[in-house]
Structure formats: C-alpha cells, structure tokens
Amino acid sequence: MRAIGGLRRWRHNPLCRTTDLVEAWTALTVLLLILLLAPVAGVLTGKAAYAALQRSVREQHASRHEVAATVVRRTAESPFRADPDGGSGRGTRTRVLAEWSAPDGTLRRQPVLTGIARPRAGDRFRIWTDRQGRVAARPLDSATATVHAVLAGFGAALLAAGAGEAARRTVVRCLMRRRYERWDQAWERAGPDWGRTGAGS
Template identity: 60%
Template sequence: MRAIRGLWRWRRNPLRRGTDLAEGWVALTALLLILVAAPVAGTLAGRAADGALQRSVRDQRHTRYEVAATVDHEVERSPLEANPDLAAGRDTRSRVLAEWRGPDGSDHHGPIMTTLKSPEHGDHFTIWTDRHGDLAARPLDSTTATTHAVLAGIGTALAVGCLIAAVRRLIVWRMVRRRYAHWDRAWLRAGPDWGRTGAGS
C-alpha cells in the first residue's frame, strides 16, 4: 500500500506520471473496499448462515428423538481395531448390536456405535432417531450453529478481501505492462538517432 502514501507525495511533484496517481487511487480504493465491503459481506453472509442454521436447529428438534437402546452383544472388532498399537489415536467407540423402540412404537434391531467402554448384554445407552425409529445424527445445537455462522462470516470477509486485493494487483500489473510497452515504443523511436551528432541527444 505504499502507493497510497505516494498519493500525497505526488500531488505537486513535477516528476509525477499519470500512472503514479492512478496506482495510488487504485490502492486507496482497494483499501477502502477491504475495510468496508469485506466486513459488510461477512456480516451479511454470517447472518444468512445463522438464519439457515437456526432453522435447521428448530427443524431437527422437532424431527429427531432421543431414545434408549439396549445392548444385545458387542460386535467383534477387526484385527486392525483389536491391535492397540494400530488403533492408538483412533475412534474409541465400540460397535454393538442393540435393540430400541422408535417414537412411533416400532421395534428396531441393528449395529450401532456406542461410547460404552465395555459394553455387555443388557447395558443401556441413548441414541438419536427420526420419528420412525431409524438412526439419525445428533441434532445441531444453537451454540454450534452460531459458531458455524460466525466462521462462515469470517471466511466470507477474508475471501472478499483477498478477491479485492487480487483485482488490485491485476489492475496494477496491467498498468505496469502498459507503461513498459509505452517506454519500449519511445525507445524504438529514439533508438536510430541515439548518440549521433546533431540528433539532439
């Protein structure tokens, strides 16, 4: 952003070129857009994401149910999962065959992942299902939804800021190329007479 400081320096400088001022104005415009447009875009995106996520929270609260499941027996682990050296750092949940009753009164039986350390027949744990008793993910909570919305807003603001900076660099790059092309044409015109007596050099 040195070109912004250059705006003041170049105001009445006799060596000032039109492109110097243009680069300064482009940089100043980009800075103002980053300071204003990026936060506005981030705020709007965050609010939109929060509204959509909070609607999902409300919908999931009405369509997902916490029910009790009963362990039938633990499913044997694969050789890789049974090896403590290979399983280090992996998911510590256990897979069990369990029975549960859905909110509509239907009985269900199937494999489920549970956080029980040593599941045994008859152990109880809670799971989430839909209204028909089919397994469902834990419903999103309001705090998590807000966190996701904030992250979406920050991400949008950063993306807009990067886009503005990239556009500024592209504009300045094109201006510099145009300046160099102008210099090349000027040198070509002066080249044949360069250094000759009486050529005005």
C-alpha cells in the same frame, strides 16, 4: 496509508506519469472499498448463515429424539471405530447389535456404535433416532451453529478483501505492461544514437 502518501507525493511531481496516478488512486479506492464492503459482506453472510443454521437446529431437535437402547450382543465385524461425533477425549466406539423402541412403539434392532468400553448383553446406552425410530446423528446444537455462522462471516469478509486485492493487482499489472510498452517505444524512437548527441556522428 501508503496509497494516500503516494498520492500526496506524486501529485505535484514533474516525473509523475498518468499511470502512477491511476495506480495510486486505484490503491486508495480498493482500500476504502475493502474497509467498507468487507465488513458488510461478513455481517450479511454471517446473519444469513446464522438464520439458516438456527432453523436447522430447531428442525433437527424437533425431528430427532434421544432414546434408551439395550445391547443385544457385540457384532463380529469392525469391533472398534472412531467416534464421528466426538472429539479426541471420547476415543473409540464399539459396534453392537442393539434394540430400542421407536416412537410408534415398534421394537427396532440394528447394529449401532456405542461408547461403552466393554459392552455386554443388557447394557443400556442412549442413541438419537428420527421420527421413524431409525438411528440418526446427534442434532446440531445452537452454540456450534453460532460458531459456524461466525466463521462463515469471517470467510466472506476475507473473500471480499481478497477479491478487492486481486482487482488492484490486476489493474497494476495492466499499468505495468502499458509502462513497459511505452518504454520500448521510447527506446525505439531514441534509436542507436542515444547518448551520442553532439559527438559528430
């Protein structure tokens, strides 16, 4: 709105310089571009991210399986670790040696993290594995993917708006440099006698 007001104010002003008009028109143009292009960039980016993330969700859910594992024993090294998948409510996880059956029926045994507070041999818990029965991360869920896509869209819209504002500032900086150069030239033309007209010197 300041850009429109600036154009109206400067249009018929005798003190208006060309650089003033260019600055006002640049501000108005960038404002309109931000209002039009930033939402479009956000929507397109969000849609692309949503499609890619939902495809990843489907692939992960197809390739990963939740299986029951049995605690063999606690491991001596690194007994407690932070849960990489959980929030603050889950607390720490304990490293244990566990065994489970792979999809092909073979028995797998390796150290894993469990949420059991004091695990004992024979305790059962759930883990995620890939098609070969190796431990895998929990698959991404659809709601989380949607949130990531929305954030990507907002980020793209903000980036587009920031790029427009950066372009406007660059133009204004160039215009200011040009004004200063013209003022310096005007002062040089005025010379050392400026302000002494008719003083007899």
